[in-house]
Amino acid sequence: MPITFTRLTDYLEAVADHGNLDASDSGHGRFWKTDYPSFINGVVPSKKCNGAPVPIIQKPDMVNSAFFQILQAKFCTNMPQMPKTGPFVTDGGYSVTLRDGTAITGTQIVQDIRDWLNAGAPENG
Secondary structure, X not given: OOOOHHHHHHHHHHHHHHOOOOHHHOOOOOOOOOOHHHHHHOEEEEEEEOOEEEEOOXXXXXXXXXXXXXXXXXXXXXXXXXXXXXXXXXXXXXXXXXXXXXXXXXXXXXXHHHHHHHOOOOOOX
């Protein structure tokens, strides 16, 4: 069963908290700290790709959603892998601790998000 939206936001919070820079100070802020409909239907604040707003969820090809792609590599032509300056979920040995105390590797984060997107990004898993 895929993760829930709440677990996804837990992952994104942990990745941001583990980053070298504070995501709250970025132009996009912690855009994932919103309700499910706003996340699914929203755009990444202050980000554009080829002059167009960047949807958080790429429909219908959800696995190519910007927030997921940028966790793994550069996105578009002007957006570096996130979190900016690292550490990155793709780094060997990457691990974070979630707010419930669960330790999770970068590999597992990527797999769980991929599974969630492939399942249609369900709110409740």
